[in-house]
Amino acid sequence: xxxxxRLSFDLDDEDLKLFNEEAEEQLExxxxxxVHLEGDxxxxxxxxxFRAAHTLKGSSATIGHRRMAGLTHAMETVLDAVRQGxxxxxxxxxxxxxxxxxxxxxxxxxxxxxxxxxVETGDxxxxxxxxxxxxxGPFRHEPTPVSWALSGAAAAEAFAQIERGQxxxxxxxxxxxxxxxxxxxxxxxxxxxxxCGVVAWTEPERSLIEAGAGEFSTRALLASDVGEEQVQSxxxxxxxxxxxxxxxxxxxxxxxxxxxxxxxxxxxAPARAQLTVVGRETPEAAAAPRKTTQSVRIDVERLDxxxxxxxxxxxxxxxxxxxxxxxxGVLRQTSHAELMENLEETTxxxxxxxxxxxxxxxxxxxxxxxxxxxxxxxxxRDVAAKCGKxxxxxxxxxxxxxxxxxxxxxxxxxxxxxxxxxxxxIEPPDERRAAGKPETGMVSVTAWNQEASIYLxxxxxxxxxDTEALRxxxxxxxxxxxxxxxxxxxxxxxxxxxxxxxxxxxxLSDVSGRGVGMDIVRTNVERLNxxxxxRSARGLGSEFVIQLPLTLATTKALMVMAxxxxxxxxxxxVTEALAESDADLHQVGGKHTLRLRDRLLPVxxxxxxxxxxxxxxxxxxxxxxxxRHGDRQQAFLVDRLLxxxxxxxxxxxxxIGARRGLTGATILGDGTLGLIVDTASLLSxxxxxxxxx
Amino acid sequence: MAARTPxxxxxxAAGGDEHVVVFRLAAEHYxxxxxxVQEIVRIQAITTIxxxxxxxxxxxxxxxxxxxxxDLRRRCGLPVSEVxxxxxxxxxxxxxxxxxxxxxxxxxxxxxxxxxxEPPSTIVRVPENSYLRGxxxxxxxxxSLMDLSGILPSDDSxxxxxxxxxxxx
Numbered sequence: 104x105x106x107x108x109r110l111s112f113d114l115d116d117e118d119l120k121l122f123n124e125e126a127e128e129q130l131e132x133x134x135x136x137x138v139h140l141e142g143d144x145x146x147x148x149x150x151x152x153f154r155a156a157h158t159l160k161g162s163s164a165t166i167g168h169r170r171m172a173g174l175t176h177a178m179e180t181v182l183d184a185v186r187q188g189x190x191x192x193x194x195x196x197x198x199x200x201x202x203x204x205x206x207x208x209x210x211x212x213x214x215x216x217x218x219x220x221x222v223e224t225g226d227x228x229x230x231x232x233x234x235x236x237x238x239x240g241p242f243r244h245e246p247t248p249v250s251w252a253l254s255g256a257a258a259a260e261a262f263a264q265i266e267r268g269q270x271x272x273x274x275x276x277x278x279x280x281x282x283x284x285x286x287x288x289x290x291x292x293x294x295x296x297x298x299c300g301v302v303a304w305t306e307p308e309r310s311l312i313e314a315g316a317g318e319f320s321t322r323a324l325l326a327s328d329v330g331e332e333q334v335q336s337x338x339x340x341x342x343x344x345x346x347x348x349x350x351x352x353x354x355x356x357x358x359x360x361x362x363x364x365x366x367x368x369x370x371x372a373p374a375r376a377q378l379t380v381v382g383r384e385t386p387e388a389a390a391a392p393r394k395t396t397q398s399v400r401i402d403v404e405r406l407d408x409x410x411x412x413x414x415x416x417x418x419x420x421x422x423x424x425x426x427x428x429x430x431x432g433v434l435r436q437t438s439h440a441e442l443m444e445n446l447e448e449t450t451x452x453x454x455x456x457x458x459x460x461x462x463x464x465x466x467x468x469x470x471x472x473x474x475x476x477x478x479x480x481x482x483x484r485d486v487a488a489k490c491g492k493x494x495x496x497x498x499x500x501x502x503x504x505x506x507x508x509x510x511x512x513x514x515x516x517x518x519x520x521x522x523x524x525x526x527x528x529i530e531p532p533d534e535r536r537a538a539g540k541p542e543t544g545m546v547s548v549t550a551w552n553q554e555a556s557i558y559l560x561x562x563x564x565x566x567x568x569d570t571e572a573l574r575x576x577x578x579x580x581x582x583x584x585x586x587x588x589x590x591x592x593x594x595x596x597x598x599x600x601x602x603x604x605x606x607x608x609x610x611l612s613d614v615s616g617r618g619v620g621m622d623i624v625r626t627n628v629e630r631l632n633x634x635x636x637x638r639s640a641r642g643l644g645s646e647f648v649i650q651l652p653l654t655l656a657t658t659k660a661l662m663v664m665a666x667x668x669x670x671x672x673x674x675x676x677v678t679e680a681l682a683e684s685d686a687d688l689h690q691v692g693g694k695h696t697l698r699l700r701d702r703l704l705p706v707x708x709x710x711x712x713x714x715x716x717x718x719x720x721x722x723x724x725x726x727x728x729x730x731r732h733g734d735r736q737q738a739f740l741v742d743r744l745l746x747x748x749x750x751x752x753x754x755x756x757x758x759i760g761a762r763r764g765l766t767g768a769t770i771l772g773d774g775t776l777g778l779i780v781d782t783a784s785l786l787s788x789x790x791x792x793x794x795x796x
Numbered sequence: 797m798a799a800r801t802p803x804x805x806x807x808x809a810a811g812g813d814e815h816v817v818v819f820r821l822a823a824e825h826y827x828x829x830x831x832x833v834q835e836i837v838r839i840q841a842i843t844t845i846x847x848x849x850x851x852x853x854x855x856x857x858x859x860x861x862x863x864x865x866x867d868l869r870r871r872c873g874l875p876v877s878e879v880x881x882x883x884x885x886x887x888x889x890x891x892x893x894x895x896x897x898x899x900x901x902x903x904x905x906x907x908x909x910x911x912x913x914e915p916p917s918t919i920v921r922v923p924e925n926s927y928l929r930g931x932x933x934x935x936x937x938x939x940s941l942m943d944l945s946g947i948l949p950s951d952d953s954x955x956x957x958x959x960x961x962x963x964x965x
Contacts, residue, residue, distance in 0.1 A: 411860075414860060415859060415860025415861070418857075418860050419859075419860070666846070667844070668843055668844060668846070669843075710846060713846040713847065714846040714847020715844070715846035715847065716846075716847070753862045754862065755845070755855065755862060755864070756855070756862060756863070756864050756892070756893050756894075757892035757893050758852075758864040758866075758890075758892045758893065758895055758948060759845060759848070759852070759855065759864050762845065762847070764846075765845075767862075768843070768855055768862045770857050770860065770862075774841070774857055775841040775843060775857060776841075776843040776855050776856065776857050776862060777843065778843065778845070778846075
């Protein structure tokens, strides 16, 4: 380890923010408080300082910053002695604490800069330990203060052990810093201890150690009838054990430990403590089960490559099935019936294997939705605090998996709806009380899979959406004609919430902005070929459900023929497909218009709209496909409807480049290519054309 | 590498032997560096791209890959011809990925000696000649060596950008 060396810590960007805020807060507290420690300190102040050091220890240990955790641990040890009145806060004690504080600042910065600051903590720790010894000789053999929780049974067993005259040891093992596999060494240490006697308590928890998630420092309470030396030598047998302290405890010391003063190992960050998060694991527990499943990091590009190869395999499978059918007719009549049977068996098997392979590879690109949900508790807390509301967030289905390409896109819509739910949905506590509801509102985020879709439901038990206000606003702002709004059903009015430029909040707030949002949420979700729906009941709450495809690699589409080319129109944007003869077509101001459920849609020839100029005249009846994207609607004339199909999206390649109106190409059943229509860009282009015309 | 004749001991930058695929466009012979040629396939179903540049025939499915196809006759300003039994798609790998080039026929694979190659005429310099990098003079015929980057510029000028702009205007 040397200055400037790259460091990596076990935290993502969101955690980094949390860590930073917390570290800054605690360091500031230490800064102002430590200088007042000298002399005869106020016990509250000492307690405050001790807690600050303890919190820093917890958070630095969580992210795997060992030097910082080690130094704060040493500080904590000294401060605990001061707190218990065993050590007088003389300059000889405070000075090393202040020097340690200076070092802590640099260590905390390392987390942000991801570079080694050059600070080594060994000397400082030694200084702190020396401070403990010089002044307070009698106390130096006191057990290192440990904050732990002894469960009733474990404590009882330990006491019984002592009563039987058998020793109970407090064991502290440090794994050498250069060790590559501390988790495994920890596990070996635990096994050795198990062989020596009964292990009543460990830090980290036994389940973590057994899952291989142990860290460089392990502590344990061991009830054993073997001698101290034997435990020592058992531990020495484990490689990479740097320090092994084994100390026999007296019943008294054990009482001090177990007697109700059970403090949690790491105090939860205050930010999170105010939230009851159901269905979420604690950070420690969350780390454990995931480490037990074996995993390999794979480059996303490689996965994409595999996906493409499998796509080709799927197409070949389809081709092979077609060839088999063609051959069947010929071969059955001859003496090759048996050969034909073999071919049929083989193609059927190949088809099955190919499907499974495709599924497996799809799965390998999937990530649990958890990665998006983890930042929601903090978001809800912040928003609730800002609007003076009490909100409990409940999350479920975090293990639901979806394609990484989709995951990257759903975060914003999700955050937006959640913000709205807290800001606009949940009522202030007094209003809730008056309505006979619990003061704390409930917001839930639930994810689940169904068929080839993932659903995300955001529910709140707030006031519900005021449809009357919505109706009024929509008319006031000229978004909906008055007579249309009057006639609209409650359900239809709820849909107004997705109209651009609409807000139902009584007062504008800096949380949810000025009514921009829900229309963008819908646009974003639909761009991913998804849907967002809303339900609401006055006084009971609202529910938004986002439905998204599991992957963006395949799309359900309506296949049409236009100008001699097969086009795939994503099904999510198709509202209607009908024969031209059945369509209510008009000429309005010299323009083709389709009247569809009281709406007038401009009509354009699909091939022409896409820029096709080599158009042959069409014979026979044509068809009309009505498409919608966001708030835009348009009807397209096509030559034929070919039915629905799952299409695999393929890029048109660099030479063709990005084409407006086209997303890509797809391989059809007969091996030829069809073009996938990009409804979003096509409709906005058409709207522009109409505006300029 | 095959043995070289003794008189080839001195090699300039353009003096090395070239291994090329020779094909026919109208009555003329052209050649492409064999390194760039991925494969040669019979003409197959091509899906037109609406609004594409006139020489972009469309896209085709090459074993699951979407490959754009350029009509070389159109690209070289030659009159369009009917597809015959000899028409082929020469699939080349370019800086823009795989591209198919429609040619009238593929005749042979040749090794051309360096001294048989002359740079394109310095007198006749027309824009259409930008895709030629040399002319090989063989005993019985002339073969124009095509420069792939000339046919398929790496910028967007071929990527239908001009056409897009024309539509927007």
